[in-house]
Amino acid sequence: MGTAEMISEEVAGQVTKTEGRHSIFEDEARKMPLPVCPVFLGKDGEIRPARFRETNIALTLKNPEQLQRVFPKTLSKNRNVVLEGIADESLRSITGKRVAVLFSGGPAAGGHNVLAGLKAALGKGNSLLGIRKGPKGLLNGDVFEISSQALQNILNTGGFDFLGTDRTKIKTQDQFEKLKETVLKNRLDGLVIVGGDDSNTNAAFIAEVFEKEGIRCSVIGIPKTIDGDMAVGNLLPISFGFDTATKIYSELVGNLTQDAASAVKYWHFVKLMGRTASKITLEVALQTKPAIALISEEIAEKNMSLEDIVDYIVWVITERRLKGINHGVILIPEGLVEFIPEMRTLIQELNKILAEYGRDIQDLPTLKNKQEFIYPLLSPQSAQLMASLPEEMEEMLILDRDDHGNVKVSQIETEKLLVEKIRYRVSELKRHPDKFFGKGESRIDATPEQVEKVRSMSLSTQSHFLGYEGRSAKPTLFDAAFAFLLGLTAGSLVLDGKTGYMAAVTDFDKGGRVMALPLVGLVTSEMRKGKQEHVIEKSLVTINSPSFVVFAENRERWAKEDLFSSPGPIQHWGPTSRQLPISVALDQSYKDFRNFDLGEERQVKLE
């Protein structure tokens, strides 16, 4: 080709040198110091494990009789009392302990720092073992010893790829037997489960089984989820991963608000990840001030129908149009459909029909046959709703099932459903203005000129889904610190012989307070498919929380004027790098969201 001599060997070398997670950025990030709470600092200034003492806080059991029956051993041991970390160097002399850790569920930024924190707490006298590919690896005994060198190399990096993860639920007797085999074979003194509500529920059950059977292995959970639905009042303001994910989504949504205002023609419909809670959407709204942000919990609380939501969106679009603003951004939480009462009813009816007649329906050759079979079994309201949905969506509801045979709710393209309904409504509004404008109830009062202005509007829409790109990112300085501290907490709890707790850190505004929450105190009972199940309660948006109230107080202005702001990309250096989530700062009554304080910075050296 004769171009070889033109190639800059230096830059070509930089390309290969940055392979394998060694980008310029990743190599610099590895070197960054982390803040450490005072209870984890010895008199010599070095990092060391803390001890724990009881606080005067006991969690309220949600269903005391039931829980007493299911978790008798743990309850009698921990008495549901919250523990607090204290400065005490006595655990420093413990050696020979073997502690294993696994990731469970979707990735969240900071996972690798949890491992580093665990190792830092255990010190060189004890072993940290990694379990590959999540709970499945725990059952299969896929365990290896993690070297300090390997940990040093993943410090402050994103992703869960050092261990991998999966979503296996540990429920059956057979699974518990396999799990015990892994624990006994590897002589584990501790098992740390990094996961969401389901995984921490698992941790509670495993702790109980171990207590019952006299297996001396501490079981500790670590709250991980980008959704923000693992939070316990002011004891645990949030899980790790939320800050990074919401800051990435806020960066992108901020860019889209600017793009909408620049191209002056697009309405961007943005669905945001978050299986149930709308906490991500609320945080991104507080960061970016978009034209519209739908909050599922409010919609359920106010019993809003799909048509009510469409009404609201079209009202905002029209109001803005009258002011000459022909663009905007609409945030939609991923879990929305399940909070719209009529949609929830439809999905429940469909699940019931599929459970009863699944095979018959499967055997019918065409979609049309299946529809003819299903429609008469639906309530009239649900049948009407189903018929009003776009055909693709109807097809998906009938044909796509999850492993349990249920409708795959997470696959429903809510953003496209809304786009379709709104486009239709706007075209109606343009074709039959007499139906919508004029004086009287539920009509828009507008001058003839205003009506014409709305009729001349062209609605250009783009839909987006932001999700995966926020889960495995390099953690923010906050998530890097928080996850490291959670690892330190969990390692300390194991050395201190505690079991059945979830590690927690709070008081992000004043140096950090280290906590341990009794897992059983977080568990509630839920009916799932006709069976009573015990699960850790999800923390949802409540409409009287400060974060929601502040959003609700401002949203009408954000709807009517272009007041968006763009929080920019996550910074790891410089004046904007230490911001907390705004919703967390509000709900914790902090005085400032611009700077977190989790202790003194230390260069982490694992050995």
Place this chain on the structure above:
Amino acid sequence: MGTAEMISEEVAGQVTKTEGRHSIFEDEARKMPLPVCPVFLGKDGEIRPARFRETNIALTLKNPEQLQRVFPKTLSKNRNVVLEGIADESLRSITGKRVAVLFSGGPAAGGHNVLAGLKAALGKGNSLLGIRKGPKGLLNGDVFEISSQALQNILNTGGFDFLGTDRTKIKTQDQFEKLKETVLKNRLDGLVIVGGDDSNTNAAFIAEVFEKEGIRCSVIGIPKTIDGDMAVGNLLPISFGFDTATKIYSELVGNLTQDAASAVKYWHFVKLMGRTASKITLEVALQTKPAIALISEEIAEKNMSLEDIVDYIVWVITERRLKGINHGVILIPEGLVEFIPEMRTLIQELNKILAEYGRDIQDLPTLKNKQEFIYPLLSPQSAQLMASLPEEMEEMLILDRDDHGNVKVSQIETEKLLVEKIRYRVSELKRHPDKFFGKGESRIDATPEQVEKVRSMSLSTQSHFLGYEGRSAKPTLFDAAFAFLLGLTAGSLVLDGKTGYMAAVTDFDKGGRVMALPLVGLVTSEMRKGKQEHVIEKSLVTINSPSFVVFAENRERWAKEDLFSSPGPIQHWGPTSRQLPISVALDQSYKDFRNFDLGEERQVKLE
């Protein structure tokens, strides 16, 4: 609600204080200094306009006779010679000039700094006017005077929203009359057009018309496009906006590579914006080292069919599977379909059929009727290809047209087409391994165990489109500086009485060299719908460019092993904030991509 007292008034106040583009980040960004090339610095160290002198470089005219006929005045005046900026303070005393600027086409990061650079060159003695909503505003006379205060407020911010933009093409006599009216009515001495290839072509035509008609108004173009297809050898390494867009996409793709490796099950198919050139995809590949990156220009060059591409992807998926890697990321340039020879033929045939029988086809009631009409008119190859496409795509090809009645190529969901074809191929491979494995040509040689390993593979795919979120972002330090310097260059050219040039800056590695490229020298002739049209030539990826060669030398390793790296979010402070695009560093034979050098930093104070 009784919660008012719980609300932190401080944080609630911060929420409203950050409204309207005043996030913590945006306010800090406004304060950042910008580097300034020596030719723009006076003896007093202040920013001032440069003058220009001829270099010994003349551009080669692509079609001299044609161009001589179309641009006689400009060619005789500028003689197609490249100019270079020199330090000369004589323009500092000019006052009373009126210069207008507009944005054209899609947004790109840095636009607001172009305006700041223009104002800084003009100084307080001259006026900078803004034209709202792009070329349309130029025709409608939508012009206003930009205050220094307003400019100071948008310094270093993203988006084009200060002026807005649109895509009106100025072609007709009537349009030229309106344009002249705006120029004369506003007594403009200069018109600066910030845009891509089409907009700069417009600038060339407008300059010619003004010369011909004795209108003394300089016309200067500024190269803007995220696509990276405006580049002229070592005179203009890239347009502004490319660096920011590719760094955002690289951040997100880096996160997806980590997510794929963490969840250990997903293949992420990522389509990247970039209408024609694959430069964005190439840069993102050099940054992130994904399993696969398709480069349209290579596919056209090698005459690869859709099936060839599917073969390649399935080969990589299988090879990785055999190594236990069941995940990866595939980058797909947005313009791909038009570079696949058979797809291009199909689209051309369809456009011809639609042009001839559009109305007849439109009148046919069902899609099936339309298909029955169209198929016999296609060549056998195209009919076969059409029949092999997913139904949705076929529907789109037949039903969706752009304003000119052509197939809407940009709407083709290439990533989903590939996902569908690959899923089908993999299922074939699993059901009929005998067809694919074994000895012999185009078969995969594998042991029976390996065959079983491939057969047990489950292929989970996710598709993504990254585009809008990269256009309006806050510019990187590089784009902020580059755009400001381009504005300084354009403002200086106007004061120096030059017309028909595109502002350019080069030598990003050694302080920056300021250039002016004669627009006509960039123009080529193209057949568009049977008519000879003059357009600025797009700069595409060439397979003997250093950037492509380095990519091609490494990609097999990146395909077979997980060597991804994650360049992280754009940093505006700290050790990683001054990186150049890798592809630019390679193609310009720089020695390092980690630090650009565009001169001494100055705090920009506009007055």
